[in-house]
Amino acid sequence: MKTLIFNGSARKNGDTYALINELTRQLEGEYRVVDAHTCGIHACCDCRYCWEHEGCCVKDGWDEIDVYLRECDNVVIASPVYFCEITGPVLSVLSRLQMYWASRNYRHQRLLQKPKRGGMLLVGGGKGTATSPMNTSAVLLRQMNAKEIFDPVCCFITDTCHAMESEETVKEVKQLADFLNRKD
Ligand SMILES: Cc1cc2nc3c(=O)[nH]c(=O)nc-3n(C[C@H](O)[C@H](O)[C@H](O)COP(=O)(O)O)c2cc1C
Numbered sequence: 001m002k003t004l005i006f007n008g009s010a011r012k013n014g015d016t017y018a019l020i021n022e023l024t025r026q027l028e029g030e031y032r033v034v035d036a037h038t039c040g041i042h043a044c045c046d047c048r049y050c051w052e053h054e055g056c057c058v059k060d061g062w063d064e065i066d067v068y069l070r071e072c073d074n075v076v077i078a079s080p081v082y083f084c085e086i087t088g089p090v091l092s093v094l095s096r097l098q099m100y101w102a103s104r105n106y107r108h109q110r111l112l113q114k115p116k117r118g119g120m121l122l123v124g125g126g127k128g129t130a131t132s133p134m135n136t137s138a139v140l141l142r143q144m145n146a147k148e149i150f151d152p153v154c155c156f157i158t159d160t161c162h163a164m165e166s167e168e169t170v171k172e173v174k175q176l177a178d179f180l181n182r183k184d
Helices: 015-026 062-071 088-107 131-143 167-181
Strands: 002-007 030-035 074-082 116-123 146-149 153-155
Touching: 002 015, 002 062, 002 088, 015 030, 015 074, 015 116, 015 153, 015 167, 062 088, 074 088, 074 131, 074 167, 088 131, 116 131, 116 167, 131 146, 153 167
Parallel strands: 002 030, 002 074, 074 116, 116 146, 116 153
Antiparallel strands: none
């Protein structure tokens, strides 16, 4: 079992990372975390190389993610909510998914053959709602061929109560881990 997690937080001791750690502690198999703030992967620049060729011509580490993405079983987007959206860096890294879309639409080739299970970990400091980040994450997870997406784990009011202090959130992370560990 392989799980790929995209992390949109820069805070190693923050709430998103606390939930990632809680999830990976319960995951079977191997996992890989892509830290959007430090991974050095640039945003898609719409050069359109992928309209005619397999893969991406920008050699900045995305190729490695591409290999893992093709073979993994699970994908998770974990991000703080910034202005009612997942953070810019994770959106920026995931703009590179454009090569799969272009491949399907212009070259009729499905690069991501293996179906995946998808999950979301979203945290916010305020009392807001997660409608936009949930919708955006769902679009991105589907681009990664997530056929089944689990109920988003959303934890708000982290300004006053850390995500790991919420029993409900910890329970939901366990349910997500169980879903991702399923063999059927
Ligand atoms: C630039 C910025 C924008 C933010 N916008 C929101 C927001 O729209 N809604 C919200 O609930 N919290 C917002 N927050 C608070 C963060 O989502 C919150 O502190 C979160 O727990 C940080 O996660 P982390 O500790 O994993 O980095 C914002 C924080 C920053 C820095």
